[in-house]
Amino acid sequence: xxxxxxxxxxxxxxxxxxxxxxxxxxxxxxxxxxxxxxxxxxxxxxxxxxxxxxxxxxxxxxxxxxxxxxxxxxxxxxxxxxxxxxxxxxxxxxxxxxxxxxxxxxxxxxxxxxxxxxxxxxxxxxxxxxxxxxxxxxxxxxxxxxxxxxxxxxxxxxxxxxxxxxxxxxxxxxxxxxxxxxxxxxxxxxxxxxxxxxxxxxxxxxxxxxxxxxxxxxxxxxxxxxxxxxxxxxxxxxxxxxxxxxxxxxxxxxxxxxx
Numbered sequence: 001x002x003x004x005x006x007x008x009x010x011x012x013x014x015x016x017x018x019x020x021x022x023x024x025x026x027x028x029x030x031x032x033x034x035x036x037x038x039x040x041x042x043x044x045x046x047x048x049x050x051x052x053x054x055x056x057x058x059x060x061x062x063x064x065x066x067x068x069x070x071x072x073x074x075x076x077x078x079x080x081x082x083x084x085x086x087x088x089x090x091x092x093x094x095x096x097x098x099x100x101x102x103x104x105x106x107x108x109x110x111x112x113x114x115x116x117x118x119x120x121x122x123x124x125x126x127x128x129x130x131x132x133x134x135x136x137x138x139x140x141x142x143x144x145x146x147x148x149x150x151x152x153x154x155x156x157x158x159x160x161x162x163x164x165x166x167x168x169x170x171x172x173x174x175x176x177x178x179x180x181x182x183x184x185x186x187x188x189x190x191x192x193x194x195x196x197x198x199x200x201x202x203x204x205x206x207x208x209x210x211x212x213x214x215x216x217x218x219x220x221x222x223x224x225x226x227x228x229x230x231x232x233x234x235x236x237x238x239x240x241x242x243x244x245x246x247x248x249x250x251x252x253x254x255x256x257x258x259x
Contacts, residue, residue, distance in 0.1 A: 016053045032066075050097055050197070051198045060107075092114075098209060109131060116143070122179045
């Protein structure tokens, strides 16, 4: 096994990023977050990658920030850690390809934030999720940004105020993850979902993901106005016309990168 903190591989339009520091419970050190950022920047412009799967080695998906970096430092030190984290979460949101978190084990603090920031998430039934910063005197404020945008407000506040973990079943009910599956079905379920998404036009995926996150915080009337403008833009794309023609011709569409 490689000593790299993050591993990368790609096949059939799906890129896999693997957190690879099981000895440190896949802590999101500044180095690890910077490596993830570098990979996302590369993937962003890749014509071969359509979907990204984020997974981890070991029994802990991610324990969150490396607390060694938050001990006996100065304001500039701490600001650097959290700025890198903000940039990572923003890069996931800005990535023009869907990103699926594949979770087996505990995702806590910034590790839970990573799951919440992902576009989709699939977890094993034994996984759990927590925002326990309050227990060590550091409220999970930045994780709370992503959690509050995925989880029902009162459940999000319960997680943040108590620090107690929630089960995978609770996470599905709260909206933090999409599916909880038996351990043996995690990889098959996640990659089947990724393959289904990868079959779509990459242009359409990029347009749709950006539009979804832009409209979600708009007032309803403004959101509809914006969405209609995007629908016009999308329909004018060659891939949209190819898809419509393929529907009438009863054939599989050939997207721009396939023609």
